[in-house]
Amino acid sequence: MESCASHPASSGTKHQQLGTIQLDFQLPKKFDLSYEIEEGGKAEPVMIHRAILGSFERAIAMIAERSQGNWRYWLSPRQVAIVPTSTERKDVLAAAMNIAQELEDAGVNVQVDSRTMGVGTRVQYASKMRANFIIVVGPRDITSGVAAIRCRTRFDLPATGDT
Secondary structure (H helix, E strand, C coil): CEEEECCCECCCCCECCCCEEEEECHHHHHCCCCEECCCCCEECCCEEEEECCCCHHHHHHHHHHHHCCCCCHHHCCCCEEEEECCCCCHHHHHHHHHHHHHHHHCCCCEEECCCCCCHHHHHHHHHHCCCCEEEEECHHHHHHCCCCEEECCCCEECCCCCC
């Protein structure tokens, strides 16, 4: 069996086989396969086996390794993390839950971190968990109706009332 395979490099110097295309001359003989040719007579076919991604799990593992867990937004398990500034104030927690519900209704994967630790610790945790966007909700955000959004790429989006 002849084959052609791709061996992309994962992070570091490791090369792994992903896709492969193989020409199989043995199975057509084993199953006594043939086809008729125009000149009259029979010819033996060649089977082509293909595995575009090889092992699907291996492909996902390579993507995870190369991206270092920084998944694209559409693939991320933590698209948005909402961090209320106070877990004791019911209005702040309710506002965070309302924002989360609106985003979930729009099909966004959202997590509200209402643990009783400091805001900075919870924001740092959301950042470490590679959330694409972090929204910190506090009393001023409730009165203004606007919140600032932190992107995973370290850019802070300005708070505007346009949304």
